[in-house]
Amino acid sequence: MDKVLLRNNVKMSGRKDATTLMLAHGFGCDQNMWRFMLPELEKHFQVVLFDYVGSGNSVLSDYSIDKYSSLEGYAEDIVDIIGALQLSKVTIIGHSVSSIIASIASLHQPEIIENIIMVCPxxxxxxxxxxxxxxxxxxxxxxxxxxxDKNYIGWANYLAPLVMGGSQSPELIGELSGSFCSTDPIVAKTFAKATFFSDYRAILKDIKSSVLILQSASDALANLHVGQYMAENIVNSELVVINAEGHCLHMTNHKEILPIILGFLEYNQ
Structure with a gap:
């Protein structure tokens, strides 16, 4: 197996003769978070799942604080996977920070990454x-x-309901908290700093891909102003606001967003 595919725990499924979808998970998560959308997506597309180095079942020994202290390091993972699989005409669905990571990758490979679907970016x-x-x-x-720093478990238990949405099921909130807790604290803190202290507004105008922005109406991490700002600054973009709470529409509102995603891709293929 190619070293990159092993490193990033890459899995492929769906239709080999169809357009390729890469599903890029958010901070503190892994590829399993896409399971609610996966069966429907596999009917229409070739699907590529992966874990960023340091997340999920990736090869932790390949983790480098220097590389992954900025979002460019995570974008390299995406570019590496595209190269290892020799992909062309790729759509990336990115959750949260992965919307920006996918955007960075698209600046390196504009001829390959044709569409980006941003979930709560x-x-x-x-x-x-x-x-x-x-x-x-x-x-x-x-x-x-x-x-x-002081109480990692307490931090995870505080952040999980904020991210998932306090009205969501205890099972989903608990799953996210468990995912945060299972991530190595050094990896989690490095990724969190790269996520929360960065400012990538300047690259929005340079994105050449067609972009669908899926915004939650009530999101403690990304408010409506953020979605509107992105839509105004990305040339070829469409903003859809979902009447929902939380930052994880792909888990909590997958039945609502799937038809929107399929319609967007049908129009842009």
Whole structure:
């Protein structure tokens, strides 16, 4: 097996004669989070699942703090997988920070990454007055990292309902908390800093891929202003707001977003 495919725990399923979909998980998660959408997607597409190095069942010994202290390191994982599988005409569905990671990868491979479907994305979680409200002050995030250092399990239990949405099922909230807890704390903190302290607003205007933005109406991590800002700054983009709570529409509202995704891809193929 190719080293990259083993390193990133790459799995392929679905139709070999169809367009390729790569499913890119968010911070503190792994490829298993896509299981609700997978059966329907496999009917229409060749699906590529993977774990970023440091997440899920990837090869942890290949993890490097230097490489993965910025989102460019994670984008390299995507580019490496595309190269190892010799893919062309790829659509990436990215959850949360993976929307930006996929965007970075698309700048390196605009001729290959044709479409990006962004599930609850944000290019910057920090407030940047006067014209951008990312949702958090610097001090808010520093406090979150302080909790992470002092009580990692407590941090995971605090963050999980915030991310999943407090009204969602205890089982899904517990699953996300468990996923956070199972991630190596050094890996989690490095990924979290790369996610929450970065600002990638400047690259939005350079994205050449066709983009679908799926925004939750009530999302503690990415508010409506963020989705609107992205739609205004990505040239070939479409924003759809889902009447839902939480940051994980692919898990909580998969039945609602699947027809939107299929319609978008049918139009853009």
């Amino acid at each position: 944000s290019p910057c979680f920090l407030n940047k007055p006067p014209d951008y409200q990312g949702g958090f002050e610097q001090s808010d995030l520093e406090e979150l990292f302080d909790i992470m």
